[in-house]
Amino acid sequence: DVKVTQSSRYLVKRTGEKVFLExxxxxxxxxxxxxxxxxxxxxxxxxFSYDVKMKxxxxxxxxxxxxxxxxxxxxxxxxxxxxxxxxMYLCASSxxxxxxxxxxxxxxxxxxx
Amino acid sequence: xxxxxxxxxxxxxxxxxxxxxxxxxxxxFNGLFWYQQHAGEAPTFLSYNVLDGLEEKGRFxxxxxxxxGYSYLLLKELQMKDSASYLCAVVDSNYxxxxxxxxxxxxxx
Numbered sequence: 001d002v003k004v005t006q007s008s009r010y011l012v013k014r015t016g017e018k019v020f021l022e023x024x025x026x027x028x029x030x031x032x033x034x035x036x037x038x039x040x041x042x043x044x045x046x047x048f049s050y051d052v053k054m055k056x057x058x059x060x061x062x063x064x065x066x067x068x069x070x071x072x073x074x075x076x077x078x079x080x081x082x083x084x085x086x087x088m089y090l091c092a093s094s095x096x097x098x099x100x101x102x103x104x105x106x107x108x109x110x111x112x113x
Numbered sequence: 114x115x116x117x118x119x120x121x122x123x124x125x126x127x128x129x130x131x132x133x134x135x136x137x138x139x140x141x142f143n144g145l146f147w148y149q150q151h152a153g154e155a156p157t158f159l160s161y162n163v164l165d166g167l168e169e170k171g172r173f174x175x176x177x178x179x180x181x182g183y184s185y186l187l188l189k190e191l192q193m194k195d196s197a198s199y200l201c202a203v204v205d206s207n208y209x210x211x212x213x214x215x216x217x218x219x220x221x222x
Binding site: 004040041042043044045048058090097098099100101102103104105106107 | 117121143144146153154155156157158161200202204208209210211212213214215
């Protein structure tokens, strides 16, 4: 079974703090993705990566950065957290882009006060 | 722009059949996924359609009409555990998934 894990299920941070969200997958997938999910909106892509040290901006990259130093690990960084970044963050991985079935982690619910 | 439309919420009765519709307008089309997401959990894969027609998998079926930009997910013999959100996602010309907001399905006894 593909397993995608995320470092925290729940996180509470203060405005201005630097926040790290970690994601690890154990199936040797090439592609990894970070989304945020907000009520009434679809999943919105923040960043994705096709390979180690590679990153591409998604639809809403502002205020975020990412790091992929190892194939299995994809980190999302909020340089200076703001209240409008309170959301559910979902990490996903996939093996092929031409058939982009994505496997998701359990999510991190981040609250920024 | 790219747009995926699904009903926000639907209610059905245990044992019945429900159809959840999804219409889309995207830049290119390379397939359509349906995912199930229980409250507080990760989305999980249900089905994938790339050609027109019906794909059946147990109690769940998914239909696609590319010319109409339309898909539906059909759930038969509804069970209480089917209460969840159902997400429609279209693979665009860049092979990225464009997600609908999801349909919350409530099953009543």
